[in-house]
Amino acid sequence: MVAGSESTARNAMPALRLPRQIASVTAFGAALLLAACEVPANGPLSYQPPEADAATTVSLGSDTLDNAVAAVSGRLAAAGVTVLSAGKSSGLIRARANSMAFLDCGQITQRSQKTTARFPGNSERAVLVAADFPAGLVLRELSAKNSFDIQIVPRDVVTANISQSHELRGSTGTVDRSELLWRVRQVVSDNSVVTFPDQTKCTSSDAIATIIRG
Amino acid sequence: MAKLSRWAIFLRAFFVTLIIGQPGRVGSADQAEMRDWQSAQSAGTISAYYDYLRKHPAGEYVEQALAELIRLGALENSSTPRSIPTQPAPSVSVY
Numbered sequence: 001m002v003a004g005s006e007s008t009a010r011n012a013m014p015a016l017r018l019p020r021q022i023a024s025v026t027a028f029g030a031a032l033l034l035a036a037c038e039v040p041a042n043g044p045l046s047y048q049p050p051e052a053d054a055a056t057t058v059s060l061g062s063d064t065l066d067n068a069v070a071a072v073s074g075r076l077a078a079a080g081v082t083v084l085s086a087g088k089s090s091g092l093i094r095a096r097a098n099s100m101a102f103l104d105c106g107q108i109t110q111r112s113q114k115t116t117a118r119f120p121g122n123s124e125r126a127v128l129v130a131a132d133f134p135a136g137l138v139l140r141e142l143s144a145k146n147s148f149d150i151q152i153v154p155r156d157v158v159t160a161n162i163s164q165s166h167e168l169r170g171s172t173g174t175v176d177r178s179e180l181l182w183r184v185r186q187v188v189s190d191n192s193v194v195t196f197p198d199q200t201k202c203t204s205s206d207a208i209a210t211i212i213r214g
Numbered sequence: 215m216a217k218l219s220r221w222a223i224f225l226r227a228f229f230v231t232l233i234i235g236q237p238g239r240v241g242s243a244d245q246a247e248m249r250d251w252q253s254a255q256s257a258g259t260i261s262a263y264y265d266y267l268r269k270h271p272a273g274e275y276v277e278q279a280l281a282e283l284i285r286l287g288a289l290e291n292s293s294t295p296r297s298i299p300t301q302p303a304p305s306v307s308v309y
Binding site: 108110112119120123125127134135136137139174175176 | 265267276284288
C-alpha cells in the first residue's frame with residue numbers, strides 16, 4: 001500500500017510539472033515583453049524633473065549638545081564633507097564639499113539607434129547624442145561647490161536645522177571641449193530650483209540629511 | 215487548488231522577471247557597463263566606442279571613450295558641421 005502510494009505520487013509528478021513550467025515560461029515571456037516596452041517620447045531625449053524635497057530638520061534623539069555636535073561632525077567627515085568649524089557651545093557646524101551628490105537634477109533618458117540609456121541629471125559628465133555636432137555628440141558637464149550650515153538645537157529631542165547652498169556650474173560643448181554651446185553658473189539654496197539652458201532642473205537632494213541622520 | 219498554485223507561480227515569475235528585466239538597474243548595470251567597455255576596447259574601433267557611449271552616456275569610462283574617439287580621428291573625420299549654433303540645443307523635453 002505504501003509502495004503503491006509512492007509509485008502513484010512519483011508517476012503523478014511529471015503531469016503536474018508541465019503546467020507549472022508553462023506558467024513560468026509564459027510569465028517570463030510576458031514580463032520580458034512588458035519590460036521591453038518603452039513610453040514613446042518626442043525626440044531622442046526625455047527628462048524626468050527632480051522630485052527631491054530636502055529635509056531641513058533632522059531629529060537626533062536625546063543627547064547633549066556637545067555630543068550631538070561631535071557626532072554630526074564625525075558623520076560629515078566620514079562622508080567626505082569638510083567640517084570648517086564645529087561650535088560645541090553654539091551648536092553651529094559649518095561644512096563644505098564639492099559634489100553633485102548633494103543635488104537632485106532628475107533623470108535623463110536618451111534613445112539612440114534602438115538603445116535606451118537612463119542616467120541621473122546630476123551626472124558630472126554625460127555624453128549626449130546630437131547629430132548636428134562634431135562627432136555627433138556633445139559633452140554635458142556639471143560641478144558644484146556645496147556649503148552647509150547645520151545648527152544643532154538642544155531641546156527635549158536634539159534637532160539639526162540644515163541650511164544648504166550649492167554653487168552649480170554647468171556647461172555643454174563639443175566633446176573635445178574646444179567649443180561651448182552654453183555655460184552657466186547658478187546657485188541653489190535649500191529647496192529652490194534652478195533651470196539650465198537645456199531645460200534640466202536641479203534642487204538640493206536629501207543627501208546631507210541622510211548623512212546627519214547617520 | 216492546482217489552478218491557484220499555477221497562478222501564484224505565474225505571478226511570482228512575472229514580477230521577478232519584470233523587476234530584473236528593467237533596464238538601468240544599479241546592481242547589474244556596473245557589470246554590463248564593464249562588459250561593454252571591455253568589448254569596445256577589444257574592438258578598438260570608432261563604432262565600438264560610439265556603442266559604449268550610446269549605452270552609457272554618463273558611464274565610468276566616458277572620458278576614456280572620448281579620448282579614444284579623438285585619438286581615432288572621429289572628430290576630424292566627422293562630416294558634421296563644426297559651427298555651434300547660438301540657440302541652445304539639444305534641449306531635454308520635459309514630460
